[in-house]
Amino acid sequence: MMSWWDKVKSASVKTAGILALFISLLCLGFLLWDVFSKGWNTLSWDFLFRIPSRRPEEAGIKPAILGTLWVMTMTTILAVPAGILTGIYLEEYAQPNWFTKFIRINIANLAGVPSVVYGMLGLAVFVRTMGLGRSVLAGAMTMGLLILPTIIIATSEALKAVPDSIRFGAYGVGASRRQVIWYHVLPEALPGILTGIILSLSRAIGESSPLILIGALSFVTFAPQNLLDGFTVLAIQIFNWAGRPQEEFHHIAASAIIVLLIVTLSLNTLAIFLRTRMSRRKEG
């Protein structure tokens, strides 16, 4: 039997829970609605293939899209192998000693360093000391360092989840350590690693502060032709348009946001889908 007071308290805890969830979802709903209502009318195929202009009705995001593609491709090439191999080192090679412990703590802390600080590192080391200038390469190296900890942590978690019986089985039939990792452990951990990579790339696509720090230009009318060219990315283009006083620019900023959101949210959905399928497979 529940007293009436118990019932009130029970109901209010439940209501608070539903309310809290509802507030978050409402905020998300408002954000999407606001962006779509402002940017939908100015969004067109033309918009994707035009170059930026001083006149909002003629402006487009072609250089920003191509710049984003260049930087993200290079970031992936630089960060993904290094991240996976570091994860393999931590889980499959490292002895449990103080140095390994130090690397682990170090990586966990790097994951928490604000992105703008990575931008300062990129500015001082890649742009100035190495003399790469405000180039695609400098941007990709900065972004690569930014997402490296996330990829390492995801790889590490995925490798930890591979049962030791698989390793023992492979060693038992005479495989070397390299063969065990390459043919038996990695394929098993691949979906988990992939999820982490997709999430970190999605984060990097929307990230603009490190690139502003290294001096990515905000008014670029050309697409990069090689790794040492200047560039802009979608997020910086949005920042630039949103900061202008004329309202027309805010509308095309919203159109660019729709494009950016479609990309990042599809990547997120893909990652969540992969992860859910993985956990189902493990339970089943």
Next chain:
Amino acid sequence: MIHLKKSWRSPSRSPAELFSHLVVWLCASISVVTTIGIIAVLCKEVFAFFSHVSLWEFFTGTEWTPLIEPRKFGIWPLISGTLLIGLGASIFAVPIGAITALFLSEYVKGTPRIILKSVLEVLAGIPTVVYGFFAVFFITPQLQKFIPDLDTFNALSAAIVVAMMIIPTISSISQDAFEAVPKYLREAAYGLGARKYQVATTVVFPAALSGFVASVILGFSRAIGETMAVTLAAGATPRLTLNPLQSIQTMTAFIVQVSLGDTPAGTIEYQSIFAVGLVLFLMTLGANLVAQWIVKRFQEKYR
């Protein structure tokens, strides 16, 4: 089993094996080099900075005007702006995140739980520049209907969007902590005749308190390191105030402001962003270390 593990981890001596060992070791060292690089870069410019500006002025000054004469380098207006965003966002995000996490962990099961958690993660997947746009062009105009003397750029709407950003951080880490509370604690409480809401609020929540606290610290650390949303929405007026209705400037927003101006290396403006960056780095590092320490203690409790 332990004995077996030791033996299969012993390194082989073939050249190919040694080479792979070397390659993975080199990759692992990148992260160490990155940390050293960050600290070295920050310290190098900061030493130069403090040859022009006294430590006393930097840490006690209440005016920050490095770009206009007379130049003053008191960090406190930027720290107060940063804390205003961090604390303001926490005020909104901590209760919502905590209640959401408790609700999802104790009241929702199976597929709905996975779906709701995934939808919340969408909030974390939205780029921060989009939040900045939302704050300036939606939240501020809406708030101005109720608060007429709200500045166009203000700390309040920036804090609200930063709260939206850190709700998934807080709720997802807290939810993991709540779900990790052993079943026997819940069963013992039910055995004593506790109601579901009592189990949730007086057993699960206190048992996972340290995990929850860690999530709050991590959320706060994310909030103070947040850059684009506060640059767009909170303004560029370094001001020592705790009034959220005014335009302020955070440490991150100052760093972006200077870099947009294409400042040549070696100038005091250039060096000042590294000084501000070092303070920011130390604040987030401190917060992260405390959170890790708490999580570690928590994990050991139920082992």
